[in-house]
Amino acid sequence: MTDLIPLKRPGLEVGDRREYTASFAVEPFDLYGRHHEVTKAEARAAVTKLAEGLHLDLKITATMLTSCDRTLEPVELELTFGDSGFLSGPNNDEVCVQDWELNATQYARRALPNEVPMQVFKPGTEPVRIAQDEDEVDPRWRGLDDLFASGF
Numbered sequence: 673m674t675d676l677i678p679l680k681r682p683g684l685e686v687g688d689r690r691e692y693t694a695s696f697a698v699e700p701f702d703l704y705g706r707h708h709e710v711t712k713a714e715a716r717a718a719v720t721k722l723a724e725g726l727h728l729d730l731k732i733t734a735t736m737l738t739s740c741d742r743t744l745e746p747v748e749l750e751l752t753f754g755d756s757g758f759l760s761g762p763n764n765d766e767v768c769v770q771d772w773e774l775n776a777t778q779y780a781r782r783a784l785p786n787e788v789p790m791q792v793f794k795p796g797t798e799p800v801r802i803a804q805d806e807d808e809v810d811p812r813w814r815g816l817d818d819l820f821a822s823g824f
Contacts, residue, residue: 675777677717679728679759679769684721692717696777698734703785706792709737710784711748715776725760728767732780734787740794747794751787755779 675696684690694717698710712735720727731754740747755767762772768779
């Protein structure tokens, strides 16, 4: 398992495209009052050589173990996220590139909190919703019924 993906290789010509895959580990983290453990993470990077840099297409797939907000039972989530953009130089902090090497672990650690849903429900369970009649008027407003003569 390696979390560094080399993006620039000698001998690439303008327009050449290479694809790389790497499996890596991500440390567990706490978010929204729940513990999240990444059980599997894989990065797929496609790099296209351009005249003045590289174009990077990055896709991360992470399998995460967390708990259901309703039952508190374990739930496994599969999250897919990524980035696409132009790299004009050997370093880009936004996508965790240093010396033309993509640090997949660092990128995933930064991006995962934005990808985790605020509420997680085990398959077959749903959030509790209060049944309300949309046409029912709050009784506190009934005194205003006769205020307007038009009766809209």
